[in-house]
Amino acid sequence: MSAATDETPPAPATGGADRDAVRAEAEEHLRAIVGRDDARLHDDQWDAIAALALDRRRALVVQRTGWGKSAVYFVATALLRARGAGPTVIVSPLLALMRNQIEAAARAGIRAATINSTNLEQWEEIHAAVGAGEIDVLLVSPERLNNPGFRDEVLPRLSATTGLLVVDEAHCISDWGHDFRPDYRRIRTLLTELPRGVPVLATTATANERVTHDVAEQLGVDGEQVLVRRGSLDRESLHLGVVRLRTNEQRLAWLAEHLGELHGSGIVYCLTVAATQEVAQHLRDHGHAVAAYSGQTDPTERQALEASLVAGEVKALVATSALGMGFDATLGFVVNLGAPSSPVSYYQQVGRAGRGADRADVVLLPGREDRDIWAYFSSLAFPPERLVRQTIDVLAEAGRPLSTATLETDVELGRNRLETMLKVLDVDGAVRRVKGGWEATGREWSYDAERYARVAEAREREQAAMLAYLETDECRMRFLRTQLDDPVVAGPEGDCGRCDNCGGLRVSTDVDEASVAQARERLDRPGVVVEPRKMWPSGLDRLGIGLKGRIGSPAGEGRAVARLTDLGHGQALRELFRNGPEGPYDGAVPIPLVRAVVDVLGEWRPGVDGIVLVESTTRPELVQDLASGLSRFLGVDVVGAWSVADPSVPPGAGSANSAQRVAAVRRRGQLVLDDPSSPPRRVLLVDDRVGTGWTLTVAAAALREAGVEDVLPLALAVDS
Template identity: 80%
Template sequence: MTSEPAGAPTVDRATVDRAAAREEAERHLQALVGREDARLRDDQWTAIEALAVDRRRALVVQRTGWGKSAVYFVATLLLRAQGAGPTVIVSPLLALMRNQIAAAQRAGVRAVTINSTNPEDWEQIHTGVAAGEVDVLLVSPERLNNPTFRDEVLPRLSASAGLLVVDEAHCISDWGHDFRPDYRRIRTLLAELPDGVPVLATTATANARVTRDVAEQLEAGGAPVLVLRGSLDRESLHLGVVRFPTSEQRLAWLTDHLRTLPGSGIIYCLTVAATQEVAQHLREQGHHVAAYSGQTDPTERASLEAALAAGEVKALVATSALGMGFDATLGFVVNLGAPSSPVSYYQQVGRAGRGTEQAEVVLLPGREDRDIWAYFGSLAFPPERLVRQTIDALDAAGRPLSTAVLETEVELGRNRLETMLKVLDVDGAVRRTKGGWESTGQPWTYDAERYARVAEAREREQAAMLAYLETDVCRMRFLRSQLDDPVPDGPEGDCGRCDNCGGLSLDSGLDEAAVEQARARLDRPGVVIEPRKMWPSGLDRLGVELKGRIKNPAEEGRAVARLTDLGHGQALRDLFREGPEGAYDGAVPVPLVQAVVEVLGEWRPAVDQIVVVDSMTHGTLVRDLASGLSRYLGVPVVGSWTIADPSIPTGAGAANSAQRVAAVRRRSRLDLDLTDDARLGRVLLVDDRVVTGWTLTLAAAALLEAGASAVVPLVLATQS
């Protein structure tokens, strides 16, 4: 007999009336879904029985819509009736949390959540949990390593929890397609649970390798794990691919066909910029859509999710930040751009087809997809040199350092540095405290082999995604095989629903007027460059005496386009891409000259002189741009933000703001060529592209200090 959590009654598992337990479970299910004829499937009962009767650990790998959340809510009610403590659910999807809470309340389950959007409620929630007034506590993985939550709340939860649920459990594994370091903290939580506390891990997107990895981590302390893996076939999904050579053709096809797609759905894009661009065009063409991303205000996100679930909008144009809950009925998913792996794609298309017999799933791949994959791939775990620099800086400090201070010591951006520190925290090399991060002094080894394996796995996934686009076999068979889901050989293993099986026919015809409208939208140049307003913290540690508000900022500027844009973005990506002979450094291509002229015509900046930002890699390009602007505007080029120390490489310090400001200050100086009686007026500051914005900020500050009345930047491209 397994020992019970403190305070729970002793139950003899051998004498439990399992038939009666199942009847009770089905009554809870009926309350949960609001239907008196609802019945548990045998596989659902197997999972519930393992948790609520046998107090085991289980890993459930089942397709989206199978009913994984019903398993843990019903198990919660059974366990609470036995006197068990609250269920703790770790979930990364805020939308899913909101839907789960609504569903739980329908079944009489008292559910609350702690996440980044409701800090004002945390204290009250902690009090409610301690008082036994909460049945289910949903927490985001990021909370697990918050110092206060980890040190004060988590130990009480570990001691009193009746059930631990890990949703999206593939995130535990760094083999998973959505590896999140915060999830690795769950291993510590598992090890601290008292004997007899059941654990459920759920996912719809784990292949055999990830399944093994997650199961091994659930076995912490030697607890046996029940693995329930079902078919990942989605019988409602009709999969298809439509390929076009240009972005305007893809956007035109989407504009024309959106009205014919069933119900409401999601249009997934690879970048935030694309969601905004596509949503704006679709709205201009009369479609009721909205943009949605991780940058959307949390309150607006909740409102948009509710509108989509209720069918009040035709579509949300979203990044992968959108993950709907189990009770959303969506008729379609369109991907404008291919995700970097079939596993990611399977997860996204799984948002459609719940509660409906048929849903259309269309993939419109683009030329820019691989460039975007490469960018996100560049954000992988840093090289050992930078990791050691971080640990050494913490060792030398002998006290906690904030992330902002560490940025002045290590050439890594804020997000990448935070991610690396979380990994080091789980590995035991550093520890997060209320004052920042501190070294533990424990030995740590850089696991180069593991990081190389993960990188190789991602390359294979990208190759598989490209193969999906070209395959002539059943598309659902292809996706299921990528998830190691057994598929029968021969025709019986084909879905019969996709474009390759003949079950979906996608018209690839294009209306020329729609193409022209899309082209006009994508060719509309002009992106606002917002000036920097505050100097980064910690500059004094780098010998730079700048702090606080920037007293002499540039005015709002313009770029032709973002590098991630669908229109001019492709031409700019081609322009700045490194080739076998190095970077392009010639005259500005004619289409981009025309785009610059169009930006000027709409913007109409009144300027008196031009100053050019020198470049070691694109010197000819940027000077040609400045010369052409001088002729077009009829104002002289009067100087440059010149390279004073070429030993400092291009892009030095670009990974974080403090390092970048220090590097640009050392590398560059203002060089003016004015006649004796000339004075600076309104200056057009010309550069090839903006990455961090600090070069333009420092050059503008120098010009204003030299007497310029205003500085307005103009560049070809902006990184984001």
């Protein structure tokens, strides 16, 4: 592969005068797109456009948000279409981004359409329009690239007729990137199938030198030269600051007090779904027009929430990183309640602010729980070789396609992690997605342990850099630009002059004690619902268990003090369940959590006449103390236990997927009642911590079978 450097000009394919005329034509298209008569192309924009439209080359553009990357591919499309080229295909990761791009294209008279999971009924019509030459730009979600029907029937036609391929948010191609997506790896296959001379453009705002090199290598298959244009990542509208507060209630109070002082509308980023809901409710209680937004939000509602933010109808969306790439709006601020795990991720999120504005304030409020959350997400990395080999072997032995749900019963991986691994294996050629699921290809495959280890080490370095960002007394924008290997960042003379360390942003750390007390009341309010499982997992028959379909006698609605990811009691619960140097804590329930349990019971009032505990080999004293305390407080006896019958089955065995977890719980435990002939009518089923929920479900089913009329679970913590 030969990739041109940033300084390498594109090799001219036409004379200078001709190129000047084409540049004038390109700037006419630009003015139509942006709606301004004075619009002119940056030199780097023109270099990329000329490489694509005149030289039919491949280009990688790494430029800050708001620089005008979409103008490059829309102008190039207009030029290519005027010269008889086929339609442009844009691989775009988010529906919000697609909607914005379709609107921008329409302003320039470019006919655009999209194929994604929300418009299945329009696919045939769109395919026909593409074939008839009525579509200039087709936007495709990366997931479509490996849909069997699309891959086998539609993609070959597109590859043969495409005039320009655009890969937006191209850092997703690289597993070194902060937002690697396996579906994007399919693009490498698409590149090899394109006819020679079809130009390709990859764009991103967040790629350091390692990611840039990796993406350029992937673009440069079959000896194609790649023009790389990396520009300054400085965002002149952003004013960065960090507010260090000791407790979560202080951070929540600060947000409630100061949100109204921030200009315009913006985003409050949280690290977990639970935090978005908790924070949004507290802010609404204090009169702020906000809404929670995450990957769990219904797609239709997400679109409505995005529109309300763009229109300024809400002060903020309290969101996870699901509101990220491609969201195009003029926002006055971004606040992070909790630090992302890397400066690159952070730069991506703060880049949502300041587009089309002279100033946007960006405030980070780090929390004590941040590193715990980083560790959790790090645990979801590519699985160990044993599980990968097991998956390939199961598919090979089956001799027919297997669905992900079926594979779950044979491979100890959860559905999402298994699906992600299969997508990587598909790109590597070891498996193939077909109608009906997945099949083994029989091709030799090697586990690149060295690369996975290097990626993990890179993640650790990024986390260390994020912690350094919190503590630095140097220019914060320069720090971020350095972390992203900005090619034009300078030394101290390159300080931004706008951040808190440069004196350009002054953020008060004052928090009213009354506000802190209100936030503490919100966070100290215990009690989350433990929803009962209502359906047995599929595939139990393959494990010799005759259970399927609806659970005939499910548990009732239960309660827990808090989620481990919650801002309030979540902190105390994380400390309780953290394994220290001497092993897990096992003793009496800490007094603050005892009070929280009492508060939960006071509001819930379960009305039971017996207690059954779930025995633990990890924390036996903790569970016994919890059950004994409940017995004294409620005035009812502990009448039995879901007892450990087979200690050789380790705690948590099979927890990566539902079918295997049910099988493990049934092997490990059995119901033991003090008086089986006279079971209580209503039982409180007590456990220390709820993970998958299958232990409580299986134990509750056994209790119902023993004659108990109602089973109500109670636990200290729910994992998420």
